[in-house]
Amino acid sequence: MLEEKTILQNRYILKQKLAQNAGRQTWLAEDISIQPAETVILKFLSFGEQFQWQDLKLFEREADILKQLSHPKIPKYRDYFSVEDKNNWFALVQEYIPGESLKQLIEKKQRFTEEELRKIAAEVLEILCYLHTLNPQVIHRDIKPSNLMLGGDKQVYLIDFGAVQDNAAAKGATFTVVGTYGYAPLEQFGGRTVPASDLYALGATLIHLATGIIPADLPQKQMRIQFQDRVNLSNNFMRWIEKLTEPDIEQRFSSAPQALEALNNRLAVNxxxxxxxxxxxxxxxxxxxxxxxxxxxxxxxxxxxxxxxxxxxxxxxxxxxxxxxxxxxxxxxxxxxxxxxxxxxxxxxxxxxxxxxxxxxxxxxxxxxxxxxxxxxxxxxxxxxxxxxxxxxxxxxxxxxxxxxxxxxxxxxxxxxxxxxxxxxxxxxxxxxxxxx
Structure with a gap:
């Protein structure tokens, strides 16, 4: 049983439970093996009644991917171990990013200006430029406000790689449907995920930040999210977001660098x-x-x-x-x-x-x-x-x-x-x- 002040591996002191759902828990903890002690994030997967082998596969993949990543806007991998009790837990230790998620800011009724949205978009695209050009290629597959942290340094960080897909997984014969409804594009639910899928999720996230409304709750026309009458954005920025969220992959930007270039050029998309x-x-x-x-x-x-x-x-x-x-x-x-x-x-x-x-x-x-x-x-x-x-x-x-x-x-x-x-x-x-x- 995971509780506050529990010490794991003679190293990690659990401080505060941050989230819990479907056999998973996320805790704020301290690594006392380092002096002064450092704050870390521990993610746990329970080997209990709700356990599914596919969950363990994704959990281990997240750990393996994080080991390979080296980017200042992605939490660093710290450790991986198991905890034996009546449930048995697998634990992933990550770097702690102080700040708030964009979801928390939305819940506080914060509204974002166009310049703030452009800054967020540019910083996320820079991260995606890194992930999508790795070998094997890494696709996040679950970009949304809760997985984007606004750090104390006012920089945007991409967290939670639990749905990540690497190139090897993409070539497999079977797929696990992951992603969040409203943010994930149609092809992702059909088992096909490409870099442009992350771009769609980013566009849907920007729509949520601009409107304060979950994309799934907004009306659609020909499968396109209708948000234009609910925002005060320039026409060219709206068209840029529209191009990110095109339901047809062929009509979207094909890559993060292309989308970033169009954003930085400050010109109309067309x-x-x-x-x-x-x-x-x-x-x-x-x-x-x-x-x-x-x-x-x-x-x-x-x-x-x-x-x-x-x-x-x-x-x-x-x-x-x-x-x-x-x-x-x-x-x-x-x-x-x-x-x-x-x-x-x-x-x-x-x-x-x-x-x-x-x-x-x-x-x-x-x-x-x-x-x-x-x-x-x-x-x-x-x-x-x-x-x-x-x-x-x-x-x-x-x-x-x-x-x-x-x-x-x-x-x-x-x-x-x-x-x-x-x-x-x-x-x-x-x-x-x-x-x-």
């Missing part, structure tokens, strides 16, 4: 690649995951602006003096603002739009002063198209970039600034790519 800036364009564009900044500089002195200067001399100065003697002349003075606007703003005006994951800000400036500004919610943008302004040149309406956010439209690039067709197409493609539309 992006066609780098988008070329039109030759000769003076537009400045700076794109990272968190921000997209577009700046359209002033056009500068042109033939039109020279005309404007002459116009100012021969119109505004005389009419300004005339107003002093006849106030009604102000009507003609105001009338002169139309060509002022038509030439001065494009020549000396400056436009910028700055996106972050929460909102975007559009600014129109003249000689350094903001004369117009619009703000909107980034996540509300659902389409970007070529629109048309009310202005006409040669009887043709000027085209612009039109961002649709529900019932609201945010337009630019039709008049001030005026964009070339190639620049307009390029900016639409860049913004769509960043948003993942």
């Amino acid at each position: 992006s066609s690649g780098e988008i070329s800036k039109p030759y000769g364009s003076r537009i400045k564009l700076d794109k990272s995951y968190n921000h997209l900044e577009i700046e359209v500089p002033r056009r500068g002195i042109t033939v039109e602006s020279i005309f404007l200067i002459l116009f100012c001399i021969f119109w505004f100065i005389p009419t300004s003096f005339a107003i002093l003697f006849n106030p009604t002349v102000i009507i003609f003075w105001i009338f002169g603002l139309m060509p002022f606007t038509m030439f001065f703003l494009p020549a000396f005006g400056h436009f910028s739009v700055d996106f972050n994951r929460v909102e975007f800000v559009m600014q129109w400036k003249l000689l350094g002063f903001t004369y117009r500004q619009k703000t909107g919610k980034t996540s509300a943008i659902d389409n970007i198209t070529v629109g048309k302004t009310s202005y006409k040149v040669n009887d043709q309406k000027l085209k612009m970039v039109s961002m649709e956010a529900g019932a609201i439209k945010f337009d630019f690039g039709g008049f001030s600034p005026k964009l070339a067709d190639a620049e307009r197409r390029w900016l639409i493609a860049e913004i769509k790519d960043w948003l993942g539309i």
